[in-house]
Amino acid sequence: xxxxxxxxxxxLAASISPGPNNIMVTASGxxxxxxxxxxxxxxxxxxxxxxxxxLGLGFGDIFLAYPQIHTALKWAGSGYLLFLAYKIxxxxxxxxxxxxxxxxxxxxxxxxxxxxxxxxxxxxxxxTAFTTIGGNLMGEAAVMASFFPPITFVCxxxxxxxxxxxxxxxxxxxxxxxxxxxxxxLVVASLALVLT
Numbered sequence: 001x002x003x004x005x006x007x008x009x010x011x012l013a014a015s016i017s018p019g020p021n022n023i024m025v026t027a028s029g030x031x032x033x034x035x036x037x038x039x040x041x042x043x044x045x046x047x048x049x050x051x052x053x054x055l056g057l058g059f060g061d062i063f064l065a066y067p068q069i070h071t072a073l074k075w076a077g078s079g080y081l082l083f084l085a086y087k088i089x090x091x092x093x094x095x096x097x098x099x100x101x102x103x104x105x106x107x108x109x110x111x112x113x114x115x116x117x118x119x120x121x122x123x124x125x126x127x128t129a130f131t132t133i134g135g136n137l138m139g140e141a142a143v144m145a146s147f148f149p150p151i152t153f154v155c156x157x158x159x160x161x162x163x164x165x166x167x168x169x170x171x172x173x174x175x176x177x178x179x180x181x182x183x184x185x186l187v188v189a190s191l192a193l194v195l196t
Contacts, residue, residue: 022159027184030167037164041157057141124149
């Protein structure tokens with residue numbers, strides 16, 4: 001694969017920049033802590049490379065031939081992100097000793113990558129920008145998919161730990177509610193950026 005260093009910088013920038021995954025793990029970290037959010041982190045970490053590999057297998061060609069499938073997935077993902085923003089905004093603070101909510105599971109977070117517009121943009125950008133014309137597309141996609149998990153895990157962990165630290169300061173229900181509203185607004189804003 002040509003330009004491996006450029007790809008690694010791209011992967012780092014894409015993984016650390018704000019987007020639905022990072023905003024959601026920040027909110028989850030604030031509400032549930034790092035340990036309970038770990039399955040969510042792992043789902044993002046390993047779900048995205050699966051998406052990337054399947055695009056390398058030819059899903060990208062399907063979307064070029066049938067752009068309405070891509071458009072339908074984009075709108076379905078956007079609708080789901082709005083639903084998640086609503087769930088974050090309306091999350092009630094946990095009462096002492098009560099288990100009032102759950103973070104994403106591994107499978108939920110991995111499946112979410114298929115509805116996440118930023119994940120699609122990053123995967124498609126990776127395939128189009130960092131593979132060689134006439135090269136071994138599957139092999140190059142496999143190389144990219146092997147580098148994303150450690151980079152992604154570190155980046156989403158940073159966002160989650162940031163959220164967990166903020167969660168320690170949000171001791172009143174009103175403060176946590178305000179934080180959740182801000183996180184929901186960021187999810188909507190990230191969606192607006194992707195759709196424009």
